[in-house]
Amino acid sequence: MATTTAAQRREQARYAYDAFMRDCPTNQLLGRLSDKWVSLVVAALSGGPRRYSDLRRRIAGVSPKMLTQTLRTLERDGILTRAVTPSVPVRVDYELTPLGRSLAGLLTAVKDWAEEHIEEVHAARERYETAEAQAG
Amino acid sequence: MATTTAAQRREQARYAYDAFMRDCPTNQLLGRLSDKWVSLVVAALSGGPRRYSDLRRRIAGVSPKMLTQTLRTLERDGILTRAVTPSVPVRVDYELTPLGRSLAGLLTAVKDWAEEHIEEVHAARERYETAEAQAG
DNA sequence: AGAGTTGGTATCTTCTGGTAAGTAGTTACC
């Protein structure tokens, strides 16, 4: 008894958790996921495993501090794995877990949206500033 | 001549902009979109227009400062519109634009992912901390 | 011997976000 299907569990989860609620764990998780570096790291890893310095080069402008910090929290949360090869010099590979891959599609979709709609956003900004100048 | 289809323009945009590049406008836009309050506001508006105080109640824990700030930048970027009704007391309605609705699906997908996978993330954290305690 | 590679840590400064309080303009209550 008490057999639940994956669909039933998802349905239950949808009611049990509400990201709109403060102090709800999902609210905090959403805060973690809503991070520029998280989006870029996960997008960069969606093509396969990469090394630390690979990521540093691919993600322009990321400081070693923020890259390490982002990778650590993503590892802790089960989004990616960290594999150390004790060669000389040491080699560290980061790779998405199945959980991470299920997220990667969503985050890269947001990144792609930004790339595809940047011009519309830019146009909207110009309209806004023109209207503001006329109003003020 | 020089007729381009929407698909061609999208393809062009994909090559012209790269969110991995620092100082690329899309990188900055991704930074704006990767925001907890942006996700929650857009998700809250995806069901239809809402008033300021509606949003405040729905999005628990948001301060008036951050709500106003988030709404202003989203208005400026053409994601939503702000409509003032000069009644007494004044009434302000916020509504997603078509551009905003095209984004809403992606951001609510991330929010729903957080709600659906929070338990896996939680389990991963416990495993991580156990492993850490054994290692240390 | 000196530069370059690896994967980071330490430190300092700048900036952002949360808290709490105040504002304006009208209406309702006592």
Place this chain on the structure above:
DNA sequence: GGTAACTACTTACCAGAAGATACCAACTCT
């Protein structure tokens, strides 16, 4: 007549987070 309430904000302050930069240790290559 005073004051409380409702609306949609604005402002000042401060702790904590983010960002830039310098540095580290071990080794290889030239």
